[in-house]
Amino acid sequence: MSNTLTDKLFDDNDPAVLDPFAIFEEWFAMAHQSEPNDAHAMALASVDDGGMPDVRMVLLNARDTRGFSFFTNFGSAKGVELLAHPKAAMVMHWKSIRRQIRMRGPVEVVTPAEADAYFASRPRGSQIASAASKQSRPLANRERLAADVAALTAQIGDADMVRPEHWSGFRLVPLEIEFWKDGEFRLHDRVRYTREGTDMPWSAQRLYP
Ligand SMILES: Cc1cc2nc3c(=O)[nH]c(=O)nc-3n(C[C@H](O)[C@H](O)[C@H](O)COP(=O)(O)O)c2cc1C
Numbered sequence: 001m002s003n004t005l006t007d008k009l010f011d012d013n014d015p016a017v018l019d020p021f022a023i024f025e026e027w028f029a030m031a032h033q034s035e036p037n038d039a040h041a042m043a044l045a046s047v048d049d050g051g052m053p054d055v056r057m058v059l060l061n062a063r064d065t066r067g068f069s070f071f072t073n074f075g076s077a078k079g080v081e082l083l084a085h086p087k088a089a090m091v092m093h094w095k096s097i098r099r100q101i102r103m104r105g106p107v108e109v110v111t112p113a114e115a116d117a118y119f120a121s122r123p124r125g126s127q128i129a130s131a132a133s134k135q136s137r138p139l140a141n142r143e144r145l146a147a148d149v150a151a152l153t154a155q156i157g158d159a160d161m162v163r164p165e166h167w168s169g170f171r172l173v174p175l176e177i178e179f180w181k182d183g184e185f186r187l188h189d190r191v192r193y194t195r196e197g198t199d200m201p202w203s204a205q206r207l208y209p
Pocket residue numbers: 038041054055056057058059060070071072073076077078079135136
């Protein structure tokens with residue numbers, strides 16, 4: 001008899017509703033053991049003013065009982081899209097364990113203190129890069145980027161790098177979390193957790209693969 005959360009998740013004889021954040025942690029820990037790199041990479045989807053979906057990879061940074069955060073340039077395509085339409089979907093797929101987790105829900109901007117703390121933890125080179133890069137806007141050539149980085153580096157000297165206003169984080173607050181585990185002949189296991197709001201209880205539903 002084994003009793004991982006995953007066993008319970010897919011046990012039809014035990015209808016207990018689990019904490020999906022805890023299941024996430026179990027899978028995420030497994031992924032960290034087996035993925036060659038970036039187990040915390042996720043595809044993040046947003047939508048533009050025309051309703052056209054957009055997607056790109058970001059790194060999952062902080063996570064807690066509120067939700068799942070990532071950091072970026074707020075003038076980037078994703079920044080502009082999420083500020084205008086603060087809802088997102090994300091998916092993580094770990095090839096090494098053949099599992100997928102997807103989530104959807106509203107996004108909120110992290111607090112300045114949270115953004116400052118994460119920014120301060122990054123290597124100085126990354127701090128300077130995110131201040132120098134006008135992410136997602138046209139760049140004439142690579143030389144221009146190098147010159148911008150060099151100018152900023154000289155300007156700062158030995159001073160601490162302060163987080164630029166345009167660089168912060170979003171937190172995806174999931175109202176849906178789906179767990180998918182590969183099965184033989186495409187007969188996968190899927191269970192979707194949903195809740196009506198952040199203060200509402202989760203319910204779970206198995207889905208056809
Ligand atoms: C594995 C991986 C992780 C990435 N993580 C981030 C990230 O955390 N934040 C970020 O702004 N861009 C990240 N990027 C770059 C984005 O995928 C994307 O190129 C950039 O943010 C611009 O996207 P946008 O034009 O849709 O805003 C990452 C790319 C890869 C491949």
